[in-house]
Amino acid sequence: MTDYQSGFGNAFESEALPGALPVGRNSPQRCAYGLYAEQLSGSPFTAPRAHNERSWLYRIRPSVAHSGRFTAVATGPGSPTEGVAHWRSAPDDAPPVPIAQMRWNALPIPDETTTFVTGVRTISTGGDVGTRTGFACSVYCITSSMVDSSFYNGDAEMLFVLETGKVRFWTEFGIIDAQPAEIVVIPRGVKLRVEVPDGPARGYLCENYGGSFTLPERGPIGANCLANSRDFLTPVAAYEDRDVPTTLYVKWGGALWQTELDHSPLDVVAWHGNYAPYKYDMRRFSPVGPVLFDHADPSIFTVLTSLSETPGTANVDFVCFPERWMVAEDTFRPPWYHMNVMSEFMGLVHGVYDAKPDGFVPGGFSLHNGMMPHGPDAQAFEAASTATLKPVKQENTLAFMFETRFPQRVTRYAADVVQRQLDYSDCWSGLTKRFDPSRP
Structure with a gap:
């Protein structure tokens, strides 16, 4: 040993x-x-x-x-x-x-x-x-x-x-x-x-x-x-x-x-x-989270940070999303739809990531660059919008993120490799118009 x-x-x-x-x-x-x-x-x-x-x-x-x-x-x-x-x-x-x-x-x-x-x-x-x-x-x-x-x-x-x-x-x-x-x-x-x-x-x-x-x-x-x-x-x-x-x-x-x-x-x-x-x-990370309402920012999952000369703005943050309890009431629990000045490289070590139940696989990875909109796919949105909001434990999951203030330039290798999911954006195609002014 x-x-x-x-x-x-x-x-x-x-x-x-x-x-x-x-x-x-x-x-x-x-x-x-x-x-x-x-x-x-x-x-x-x-x-x-x-x-x-x-x-x-x-x-x-x-x-x-x-x-x-x-x-x-x-x-x-x-x-x-x-x-x-x-x-x-x-x-x-x-x-x-x-x-x-x-x-x-x-x-x-x-x-x-x-x-x-x-x-x-x-x-x-x-x-x-x-x-x-x-x-x-x-x-x-x-x-x-x-x-x-x-x-x-x-x-x-x-x-x-x-x-x-x-x-x-x-x-x-x-x-x-x-x-x-x-x-x-x-x-x-x-x-x-x-x-x-x-x-x-x-x-x-x-x-x-x-x-x-x-x-x-x-x-x-x-x-x-x-x-x-x-x-x-x-x-x-x-x-x-x-x-x-x-x-x-x-x-x-x-x-x-x-x-x-x-x-x-x-x-x-x-x-x-x-x-x-x-x-x-x-697996030893001890997460904290909301216990009444609102979905807290992902910064609460920061394990390590590389500081920059600008206070509060990281050169790189390393963030992990381990098993944890979800308990907030009257709150959309998965990560919300978002456009962010920071850019996000995510990977999945094992299990399922709650905002992307399909297509995001262990060993896979995603990139959402600065000011590129992202968020739950249509399936995750529907499930989260209709779920009974009782305490639920996120199990069999371990994802992570490298978040940085810099735009991320994709290499030739990554742009051309066959493992790139060219239809990735289709996961949001089911987010159809739901607005009805007659139904508050």
């Missing part, structure tokens, strides 16, 4: 060998065991204490020894890494797709071998990776573990949402074993190897170019509910001392690069700090 440390944003410390962590000095003249001291900073040095992110790593070789001559990863037809051509960054050069509400069926697990590096398919992007604003929303389909290779993302913090299959994230900070319904967050610059120990895996990936994800303020909700700090789990130190040829892949500047090493870079023996990967089980 993998060990973890509990809490969010804590100053953790962990050592795989006794005495590997120095006492009272971050960078002693000589580190124990002949290790090198190295600081990994996720924020500017002068960031306020509450937002200052950094960890000290005590490793067998410093990261500068991992930096050989980088070359661009091949994307041409027939190359082993051809699939990386579908991993895109903002601003993407795809031609504009006519504005519309969009939805896709689940992408099939491929027959060919795909690792994490070759198995990412970007659906939408927004902002600009060069200015560290915005995001990219993708789906990953992995059939094979990375072997003698590692990766780090120099552009973005990565948030994985697991939908099918277990995934092992062997990071510099230790091992994270995750399963469907859990999320895993890997900070920018953290090296890792992605493995699928029990077979193929599929899920969603948000690359966050902006400020690190943090817990939202609870405001009048107070001290409890939503995502609780204690449910976020950070790994304990584990290291590899392997002198074997290893390929290091790096995503930087919107492109994928590679270099060859003679050792594994996952060689951190001890570490301490508050900049580290973590996982969270969405």
Whole structure:
């Protein structure tokens, strides 16, 4: 069983060998065991204490020894890494797709071998990776573990949402074993190897170019509910001392690069700090909701937020919709019809989403861009308008949303893939005129 440390944003410390962590000095003249001291900073040095992110790593070789001559990863037809051509960054050069509400069926697990590096398919992007604003929303389909290779993302913090299959994230900070319904967050610059120990895996990936994800303020909700700090789990130190040829892949500047090493870079023996990967089980989210009337805004389901320079306006919000009770009276309970300045990328981990009982399937996803109207389909509207308003528990459901202030540009891959539901807008065709001035 993998060990973890509990809490969010804590100053953790962990050592795989006794005495590997120095006492009272971050960078002693000589580190124990002949290790090198190295600081990994996720924020500017002068960031306020509450937002200052950094960890000290005590490793067998410093990261500068991992930096050989980088070359661009091949994307041409027939190359082993051809699939990386579908991993895109903002601003993407795809031609504009006519504005519309969009939805896709689940992408099939491929027959060919795909690792994490070759198995990412970007659906939408927004902002600009060069200015560290915005995001990219993708789906990953992995059939094979990375072997003698590692990766780090120099552009973005990565948030994985697991939908099918277990995934092992062997990071510099230790091992994270995750399963469907859990999320895993890997900070920018953290090296890792992605493995699928029990077979193929599929899920969603948000690359966050902006400020690190943090817990939202609870405001009048107070001290409890939503995502609780204690449910976020950070790994304990584990290291590899392997002198074997290893390929290091790096995503930087919107492109994928590679270099060859003679050792594994996952060689951190001890570490301490508050900049580290973590996982969270969405089934532990404690939702709040209306108990008399009105349908509360979806912001009450926010798990994590990446703040922007505009107060109350997120670079990216991560929102989940778990099992919960619906109890409001004389209220339309599903999400109401809506046009929103924010744009919404949604996915379904399992079960049924109440506003879209048909067509929105596990592993599928939808995109409602800023100022594009959306809401319940005709079937959901009719059922919600005539239902007996007694307390009802939403069961067998787990959906999520990446919500952002940026318009989302659809990639060429997503626009042309056969899983795109070109008839999606027909789900509202049954919303016929009901107005009758003679019937109040």
